[in-house]
Amino acid sequence: MKKVVLLGDSIRAIGYGRKVPEMLGEEYTVWQSEDNCRFVKYTLRMLFEWREDIKDADIIHWNNGLWDTSTGLFDDGGKPFTEEEEYVANMLRVAEELLKITPNVIFATTTPVHPEYQYNSNEVIKRYNAVLVPKLQAMGIRINDLHSLVSQDVEGYICEDQLHLNEKGAEACAKQVVNAIRSI
Numbered sequence: 001m002k003k004v005v006l007l008g009d010s011i012r013a014i015g016y017g018r019k020v021p022e023m024l025g026e027e028y029t030v031w032q033s034e035d036n037c038r039f040v041k042y043t044l045r046m047l048f049e050w051r052e053d054i055k056d057a058d059i060i061h062w063n064n065g066l067w068d069t070s071t072g073l074f075d076d077g078g079k080p081f082t083e084e085e086e087y088v089a090n091m092l093r094v095a096e097e098l099l100k101i102t103p104n105v106i107f108a109t110t111t112p113v114h115p116e117y118q119y120n121s122n123e124v125i126k127r128y129n130a131v132l133v134p135k136l137q138a139m140g141i142r143i144n145d146l147h148s149l150v151s152q153d154v155e156g157y158i159c160e161d162q163l164h165l166n167e168k169g170a171e172a173c174a175k176q177v178v179n180a181i182r183s184i
Contacts, residue, residue: 004030111149
């Protein structure tokens, strides 16, 4: 039986993470934080708290980004919550820590938001994904491109809050997460 760890923000916590354990079936045990992993610096800090829970993982599937790419939260000209350089540096630190546990780490790209959502910019999300993904790949991290999946049908996959996955989106993302995990 393989142990899978799911880490991630609300796209995992209230989205695909609810469906993945059942879809994987009895061949896998799944641990995931009940907590929303929020922004990358929070995830980095919480790896210490979760160390006993995740130490024997065979596969780790992880995402961060929606909180970090949030713009328009403050009256600061729409700067992202986490500046790009800090985001990338901390994401690489998370990746290093996860690779100490298992070589089987999968990163899920940050999903788009509805174009009218006022607190995120799809252009910023795309830029952060584009800068980060090659660096993670160079470390041996596998990429699960949830961004491309959700981009195919933003209206059909995002719920009324214009940010989170609806049931159809959670189901589609969960299937892709399961496929990524089973490919290892």
